[in-house]
Amino acid sequence: MQALELTHITLDYGRRRVLHDLSLQVTTGQVVVVTGSNGSGKSTLLRVIAGLQRPTAGAVWCIADTVRYAPLQMRHAIGWMAPDLMLYRELTGHENLRFFADVRGFTITDTAIAELLCEVGLEGRGGDLLATYSSGMTHRLRYAYALLHQPALLLLDEPSVMLDATGHDLLARVVARQRQHGMTIIATNDERERRFADVLVALEVAI
Amino acid sequence: MIDPLIWRATRAIFLRELRSELRNRQALNAVALFAICSVVTVSLGLGPLMPSADVALVHAAFLWIVLLFAAFTALARVFVVEEEQRTAAALRLAAPPIAVYLGKLCFNLVLLLGLTILVTILAIVMLHIRVGASDLLIGMLLSGSLALVAGTTLVAAIIARSSSRGALFAVLSLPILIPMLVTAVRGTAMALAGVNWERGMAPIQTLLAYAVAMFVTSLFLFATVWE
Numbered sequence: 001m002q003a004l005e006l007t008h009i010t011l012d013y014g015r016r017r018v019l020h021d022l023s024l025q026v027t028t029g030q031v032v033v034v035t036g037s038n039g040s041g042k043s044t045l046l047r048v049i050a051g052l053q054r055p056t057a058g059a060v061w062c063i064a065d066t067v068r069y070a071p072l073q074m075r076h077a078i079g080w081m082a083p084d085l086m087l088y089r090e091l092t093g094h095e096n097l098r099f100f101a102d103v104r105g106f107t108i109t110d111t112a113i114a115e116l117l118c119e120v121g122l123e124g125r126g127g128d129l130l131a132t133y134s135s136g137m138t139h140r141l142r143y144a145y146a147l148l149h150q151p152a153l154l155l156l157d158e159p160s161v162m163l164d165a166t167g168h169d170l171l172a173r174v175v176a177r178q179r180q181h182g183m184t185i186i187a188t189n190d191e192r193e194r195r196f197a198d199v200l201v202a203l204e205v206a207i
Numbered sequence: 208m209i210d211p212l213i214w215r216a217t218r219a220i221f222l223r224e225l226r227s228e229l230r231n232r233q234a235l236n237a238v239a240l241f242a243i244c245s246v247v248t249v250s251l252g253l254g255p256l257m258p259s260a261d262v263a264l265v266h267a268a269f270l271w272i273v274l275l276f277a278a279f280t281a282l283a284r285v286f287v288v289e290e291e292q293r294t295a296a297a298l299r300l301a302a303p304p305i306a307v308y309l310g311k312l313c314f315n316l317v318l319l320l321g322l323t324i325l326v327t328i329l330a331i332v333m334l335h336i337r338v339g340a341s342d343l344l345i346g347m348l349l350s351g352s353l354a355l356v357a358g359t360t361l362v363a364a365i366i367a368r369s370s371s372r373g374a375l376f377a378v379l380s381l382p383i384l385i386p387m388l389v390t391a392v393r394g395t396a397m398a399l400a401g402v403n404w405e406r407g408m409a410p411i412q413t414l415l416a417y418a419v420a421m422f423v424t425s426l427f428l429f430a431t432v433w434e
Contacts, residue, residue: 102219
């Protein structure tokens with residue numbers, strides 16, 4: 001997947017318009033930061049791009065080798081994390097990642113899972129049940145879920161919320177690596193995270 | 208020919224369901240308690256029925272009523288839990304829809320077969336049910352369970368995102384399940400009465416045909432419902 005194209009995206013919740021005629025093009029190597037006050041539609045936009053929510057009008061296209069695909073046809077190329085993303089509480093961190101690798105259809109070694117857990121700051125905690133994780137640790141596991149399959153398009157919704165002081169370093173490493181082989185879209189209002197932007201999209205609350 | 212990656216994802220989803228259920232035992236406890244309470248209550252209230260022409264039909268109807276309501280309690284959970292615990296989005300984004308359907312269908316089938324064995328043994332012991340043709344009864348229960356699971360799994364996916372799930376599941380499932388239930392009750396009554404395989408095959412074939420029809424329909428519809 002080399003590019004992402006949003007054409008005239010509009011989304012209504014009942015009579016309330018959340019997104020209005022939004023168009024955007026993103027190509028490999030770019031980082032897009034979406035900002036806006038609460039309720040302006042940042043998280044909704046990321047869910048629409050991931051294919052988890054259908055827009056009222058407009059379309060999202062993932063472009064690979066000049067062919068356009070709907071997001072869920074390219075699920076192998078999309079990584080998404082958000083504060084409301086939940087993984088399985090009755091599985092361990094390691095089991096969660098193993099499960100998602102299996103359903104995505106690729107082989108990953110225990111060592112690679114351990115390295116990924118280490119990279120997101122969960123070294124030595126992979127064998128613990130997710131139910132025993134703190135909110136910050138759960139958020140770190142969401143990073144691992146999103147990065148597991150090395151997606152071409154990485155969608156990060158409020159990426160450093162719930163994280164401690166090292167959380168920003170983790171995000172900086174992830175964004176730097178993603179620039180080399182893919183696209184990143186971050187929904188945030190954090191001033192430090194805005195600095196990653198090649199393209200800044202400011203959403204406003206529709207009246 | 209189904210893609211090997213679909214099989215792999217199906218297996219992973221089935222094993223994940225099984226592992227989660229063995230760790231939290233939510234559905235197992237609910238279903239087992241319901242089944243035991245139903246059989247014990249009926250056996251204490253009615254006691255063994257006197258032999259008559261209709262006794263096999265009454266026992267068969269009781270058996271399938273317990274299985275039906277236990278299925279209403281347990282089978283919808285596979286999708287409802289994903290929505291309630293907000294894990295559905297992670298699964299939706301990672302797994303092919305057909306693998307989600309097949310994995311959850313297999314889990315529901317295992318759960319219902321376990322429940323069927325429990326309810327049948329309890330009912331036979333506590334209600335002193337006389338089984339005329341045990342091999343036919345096993346065939347009838349297997350094909351009936353398959354039909355029940357095939358008929359309810361898609362409905363479970365449809366209602367998972369609605370607010371009044373319990374009532375909606377029963378309301379939507381019942382019209383779909385009535386033909387299968389009538390066949391299963393009559394077939395089970397025949398097995399309890401001890402008819403031979405030649406006569407008993409017709410309801411089994413009907414139940415299997417129903418299961419295949421529901422399964423194929425669900426394969427076509429599931430992606431639309433799930434995504």
